[in-house]
Amino acid sequence: MLKLICILGNRYAGFVLGMAVILNLAIGSLVMDRYPKTYPPFFPNNLGFFFDPVQAKHAWLYALLVTFSLFTVNLIACITETVVRMIQARDARLKQLAALLFHLALALILIAHLYDGVYGSEYRAALDDQPQDIQDIGAIRVESLQNHQHPDGSLKETEVALLIRHDDGRELRERIAYNEPTLFDGGRRQIIIQQGEHRPKGLIITRVADGAPLNLLPHEPHRIESGHLVLREVSMHKMGMPVADLLWLRKDGSRQQLFMVLNERASRHTEVELAGERYRYKAPLTTPVAFVLVRYNPAIPLVLAGLLLTSLGTILLIVWQRRRA
Amino acid sequence: MPAPETIIFTALLLAVALLALGVVLAFAGRHRATDVTLALFLLSSTVFFLTRAWIKDFFPFTDKVESFMTLAVLIVLCARYYRSRIAGREFATLLLLALVTAATIFVFQDRIRYPTAYLLTLWYPLHIPLSFAAYAFWLIAGVNALFSLRAWRGRDPSLQERPLMTELNRNGFLCFTVAMLFGGIWGYLAWGAYFMWDPKLVWSAILWLYYGNLLHLDGLPALRRWNIPLYILGVLLILITFIGTGFFTRSIHKF
Numbered sequence: 001m002l003k004l005i006c007i008l009g010n011r012y013a014g015f016v017l018g019m020a021v022i023l024n025l026a027i028g029s030l031v032m033d034r035y036p037k038t039y040p041p042f043f044p045n046n047l048g049f050f051f052d053p054v055q056a057k058h059a060w061l062y063a064l065l066v067t068f069s070l071f072t073v074n075l076i077a078c079i080t081e082t083v084v085r086m087i088q089a090r091d092a093r094l095k096q097l098a099a100l101l102f103h104l105a106l107a108l109i110l111i112a113h114l115y116d117g118v119y120g121s122e123y124r125a126a127l128d129d130q131p132q133d134i135q136d137i138g139a140i141r142v143e144s145l146q147n148h149q150h151p152d153g154s155l156k157e158t159e160v161a162l163l164i165r166h167d168d169g170r171e172l173r174e175r176i177a178y179n180e181p182t183l184f185d186g187g188r189r190q191i192i193i194q195q196g197e198h199r200p201k202g203l204i205i206t207r208v209a210d211g212a213p214l215n216l217l218p219h220e221p222h223r224i225e226s227g228h229l230v231l232r233e234v235s236m237h238k239m240g241m242p243v244a245d246l247l248w249l250r251k252d253g254s255r256q257q258l259f260m261v262l263n264e265r266a267s268r269h270t271e272v273e274l275a276g277e278r279y280r281y282k283a284p285l286t287t288p289v290a291f292v293l294v295r296y297n298p299a300i301p302l303v304l305a306g307l308l309l310t311s312l313g314t315i316l317l318i319v320w321q322r323r324r325a
Numbered sequence: 326m327p328a329p330e331t332i333i334f335t336a337l338l339l340a341v342a343l344l345a346l347g348v349v350l351a352f353a354g355r356h357r358a359t360d361v362t363l364a365l366f367l368l369s370s371t372v373f374f375l376t377r378a379w380i381k382d383f384f385p386f387t388d389k390v391e392s393f394m395t396l397a398v399l400i401v402l403c404a405r406y407y408r409s410r411i412a413g414r415e416f417a418t419l420l421l422l423a424l425v426t427a428a429t430i431f432v433f434q435d436r437i438r439y440p441t442a443y444l445l446t447l448w449y450p451l452h453i454p455l456s457f458a459a460y461a462f463w464l465i466a467g468v469n470a471l472f473s474l475r476a477w478r479g480r481d482p483s484l485q486e487r488p489l490m491t492e493l494n495r496n497g498f499l500c501f502t503v504a505m506l507f508g509g510i511w512g513y514l515a516w517g518a519y520f521m522w523d524p525k526l527v528w529s530a531i532l533w534l535y536y537g538n539l540l541h542l543d544g545l546p547a548l549r550r551w552n553i554p555l556y557i558l559g560v561l562l563i564l565i566t567f568i569g570t571g572f573f574t575r576s577i578h579k580f
Binding site for chain 2 (some may be wrong): 012025029042102149152157158179190192297303307311318321
């Protein structure tokens with residue numbers, strides 16, 4: 001058995017396989033850069049992407065999987081052999097231990113990456129002030145959103161307050177921001193902010209006579225004395241100004257299409273007349289919208305173990321270097 | 326009080342001029358004068374970095390000018406640290422390499438901008454200088470190998486044992502490992518993934534695997550004699566990772 005492990009864990013084979021992996025990665029990088037439509041920035045991490053459908057362009061990845069698998073087998077055999085030798089000799093030197101931890105961590109991270117590549121998933125979602133079901137997390141809505149700017153006006157930070165109602169009825173308030181996702185299930189599930197803004201969803205108009213406000217939401221009829229007013233949509237005029245498309249439905253069944261320019265400077269066109277009263281555009285009704293990435297990586301515990309082993313290996317190697325010095 | 330931009334430009338110009346003087350003095354074998362010049366170079370660079378940090382209200386490693394300057398400073402520091410263990414010409418060549426790196430910034434238009442939201446995390450300033458320190462260690466190993474190339478072609482058996490190259494590689498590997506750990510944590514928090522198929526990340530993985538593989542050379546007698554060309558090839562990989570992916574690819578890490 002030990003002989004077989006020694007053959008599988010041959011150091012020379014490991015070195016050559018390592019170089020083969022490096023060559024494959026280098027070729028892969030060039031291919032990915034050559035075909036940006038096939039491989040856009042942030043393209044999915046999952047391995048299914050490369051097999052649905054199988055393409056000649058992905059040949060580098062198929063070769064990489066083969067070389068990485070052989071490399072991992074060699075690595076595991078090498079680790080086993082070292083551990084057996086350490087136990088037999090009842091001696092573990094600091095440098096050997098550090099090297100062992102690095103190799104263990106590498107093997108773990110490779111396996112974790114494969115696991116994530118097969119079983120991991122991600123999708124993008126736009127969360128707003130209405131609850132939205134996010135699989136395996138619950139119903140989420142945005143409570144507030146704030147964008148902070150640098151003095152030159154560029155974006156510094158986006159802070160989003162989320163209200164999460166889990167399937168069991170528990171409610172949880174979480175804050176997300178750039179580099180500060182909200183984590184669930186021991187870090188396996190994440191909600192990561194990608195962008196946040198306040199989007200117009202309706203408008204506020206006021207009656208000119210007394211300033212009484214009316215909040216108009218799309219396709220929700222609003223009763224005004226002798227009829228109903230409906231906001232059909234807000235679109236951009238060819239002159240570059242936002243325009244509200246309104247429908248005035250009178251009690252007698254007649255209807256009238258009205259347009260209101262949503263720009264205070266265009267004063268004459270910001271007013272409409274309904275049932276003898278004049279109404280004026282006041283402000284947009286906005287809703288906070290957070291564009292998020294919902295990510296599931298089942299391999300996070302393995303990655304954390306790899307991280308821990310690497311950190312330990314690094315510390316041991318530093319201690320060994322210092323003692324040697 | 327001069328404008329911060331003026332302070333930055335003056336400090337930069339002074340730093341590059343001092344480094345150029347240091348190169349000349351190092352090639353002339355004037356050790357003490359070289360040391361004084363390099364100390365002044367570091368002082369001038371510190372003024373450059375502090376002023377930029379003050380303007381940006383963040384660590385000054387977020388654009389190409391700062392990146393090239395950081396690498397130049399780290400090459401100088403590492404070269405100075407190993408000076409007693411490398412030949413005078415190697416030391417001077419390393420200073421020349423640092424000078425070329427620092428002088429490259431004059432090719433770019435220096436627009437001082439606030440960092441983007443993704444960069445405003447502690448993981449970023451922990452990740453970048455450590456990566457560059459690794460580049461510096463590995464570049465010194467590469468220059469050391471370059472100066473041994475003639476002897477290697479003559480099949481000098483003493484070249485099979487190169488403890489300095491291994492030590493430099495080990496230090497570089499340690500720095501790069503920690504840098505990758507920090508970068509991985511940052512990637513997980515910012516984009517939900519510690520690794521993506523991005524040219525910069527792929528080439529960083531290549532570098533880590535490559536130099537990790539080279540650490541095994543001492544234990545492989547049949548391959549040990551290839552250490553010189555392999556360390557020289559490493560310099561090319563560093564250039565691709567730092568400059569190639571930073572300027573000539575569609576990487577999200579592009580400068």
